[in-house]
Amino acid sequence: MGLIRKLKSSWLPSSIFFGMFLCWYMLHLVHNTPGRDPDPHIDEVKNFPVLFDSAPQLRIIVLTYNRSKSLKRLFESLLMADYEGERVVLDVWVDRSINGEVHNETVQVANNLQFVHGEKNVYVRGQQAGITNQWLRTWKLSDNPQEICVILEDDLTVSPVFYRWLKSVHTTYENDDRIGGFTLQGVGTIYSGPSALENVNVSKKHLTYLYSMPGSWGFSPKLSQWKEFITWWEKTSLDKSFHPLVPNNLATVWYSENRRLGNAGNMWTMWYIYFNWKFHKYVLYPNIQPKHQGFSHNWQEPGLNRYGHAGLQPTGPLVVKWLPDFDTLPSLPPIVLTNGTVLNELNGKITV
Numbered sequence: 001m002g003l004i005r006k007l008k009s010s011w012l013p014s015s016i017f018f019g020m021f022l023c024w025y026m027l028h029l030v031h032n033t034p035g036r037d038p039d040p041h042i043d044e045v046k047n048f049p050v051l052f053d054s055a056p057q058l059r060i061i062v063l064t065y066n067r068s069k070s071l072k073r074l075f076e077s078l079l080m081a082d083y084e085g086e087r088v089v090l091d092v093w094v095d096r097s098i099n100g101e102v103h104n105e106t107v108q109v110a111n112n113l114q115f116v117h118g119e120k121n122v123y124v125r126g127q128q129a130g131i132t133n134q135w136l137r138t139w140k141l142s143d144n145p146q147e148i149c150v151i152l153e154d155d156l157t158v159s160p161v162f163y164r165w166l167k168s169v170h171t172t173y174e175n176d177d178r179i180g181g182f183t184l185q186g187v188g189t190i191y192s193g194p195s196a197l198e199n200v201n202v203s204k205k206h207l208t209y210l211y212s213m214p215g216s217w218g219f220s221p222k223l224s225q226w227k228e229f230i231t232w233w234e235k236t237s238l239d240k241s242f243h244p245l246v247p248n249n250l251a252t253v254w255y256s257e258n259r260r261l262g263n264a265g266n267m268w269t270m271w272y273i274y275f276n277w278k279f280h281k282y283v284l285y286p287n288i289q290p291k292h293q294g295f296s297h298n299w300q301e302p303g304l305n306r307y308g309h310a311g312l313q314p315t316g317p318l319v320v321k322w323l324p325d326f327d328t329l330p331s332l333p334p335i336v337l338t339n340g341t342v343l344n345e346l347n348g349k350i351t352v
Contacts, residue, residue: 056118057086058163059147063134064110064154065095066103070301075113077157082164088118093138096128132268135216141227150184150220155301158184158218159318162295165326166220169208169284172329180225180281183215186294186316188285191250193339200336204289207325208333209342210282213251214272217315218296225281233271244274249338284333292316 060078064071071092078090092110096102102124110122129137139149148166152158159165162184169182188200188211202209221229236242243259245252255270264270276282286294298315335343 055087055144056089056147058083058088058166059139059149060088060090061138061149061151062090062092062154063095063131063138063151064092064106066097066106067154067301068103068105068109070299071106071109071154073299074152074154074156074158075109075115077160079116081117081158081160081162083117084164086163088115088163090115090118090120091138092120092122093129093134094122094124095130095134096125098128100127131266135268136230136233139221139226141223141230145223147223148220149223150218152218152296153216155299156218157297157299157318159295159320161319161322162218164322165286165295165319168326168329170220170222172331173284174222177225178210178280178282179222179284180229180276181214181219181221182284184218184220184286184294184296185215185298186286186288186292186319187314188213188215188292188336190340191338192248195340196250198340199292200285200340202287202334202336202342204287206287206334207329209285209287209336210333211285211336212273212276212282212338214269214276215283215285216269217298218294219283229272229275232275237271244271246270246274246277249273249277282335286319288319293319295319 062071062074092113094102094107094110107122107124113120135151139151148163148170150162150166165184166182173179173182188209190196190198190200191213200209200211236244243255243264245255251267251270251273255264255267258264258267288294293316295318296315297318300314337343
């Protein structure tokens with residue numbers, strides 16, 4: 001009997017400890033097992049890993065995963081850009097695979113970059129974030145109204161004067177509440193009607209135009225409007241029965257197909273398109289002719305969210321020098337509907 005009591009007394013604490021460890025491990029495993037469609041509300045992507053610098057004039061956010069060569073090419077164009085001696089912060093966010101693996105070559109390229117124009121930060125995700133979280137959970141929405149942010153995916157290159165363009169459009173349209181952001185891409189694509197997938201064509205006398213489609217090939221949100229969008233998205237996306245479907249829009253077709261395949265969580269742009277449609281918001285596009293020149297170039301390489309993009313028009317050539325007209329942008333740019341119809345803001349008539 002004494003031996004049995006001794007065995008019981010030694011086994012009981014061990015069994016309690018083992019049970020506690022097993023519970024902790026199972027909870028850890030469930031929380032950290034990556035899924036096909038990452039949850040956009042996970043804690044890690046809400047809580048930023050470090051304190052951000054609060055006073056740059058420009059914050060460049062680069063989103064990457066496993067395209068080290070593409071990332072290096074983008075870095076080279078960023079190094080060649082003119083920042084006019086102003087304070088720049090470069091944040092590189094490296095995502096992980098569905099299995100939680102990190103692409104070491106990409107991390108090495110990010111760490112090795114000598115960013116001579118300012119501060120550089122490299123953030124490697126602790127678990128897979130996915131495209132939506134990479135886009136919507138990387139710019140800490142500070143109260144610094146002077147900060148310009150531009151979000152770049154790694155398969156882009158930028159114009160040497162892209163920052164000067166961003167300064168010009170942010171200053172010119174600062175008080176236009178219809179405008180939620182500014183795109184660097186020079187090509188806009190028609191998203192409805194018989195001309196779907198053709199280029200948006202606006203008279204060359206207009207250097208800019210407004211369009212509800214996001215222009216994600218180099219996107220610079222307006223701080224106040226981005227806060228409004230993020231707040232709306234955080235609340236609305238919690239309702240799993242709601243889907244951001246916009247009538248007569250090609251993006252809705254792509255979203256529905258991605259949803260059928262279980263990849264709808266990668267298409268953050270559908271939420272932004274719906275937000276613009278519902279609240280009558282627009283993105284400002286450059287309209288620099290000939291050949292739809294832009295301040296970014298998309299190499300359209302294979303990636304995580306290529307469905308539907310194969311039919312889009314390739315980006316035009318980069319703007320390589322600053323023109324005097326860029327300093328006097330129109331205060332009332334025309335509006336383009338998703339079927340390509342161009343409306344003159346001044347008199348409501350269709351322009352050519």
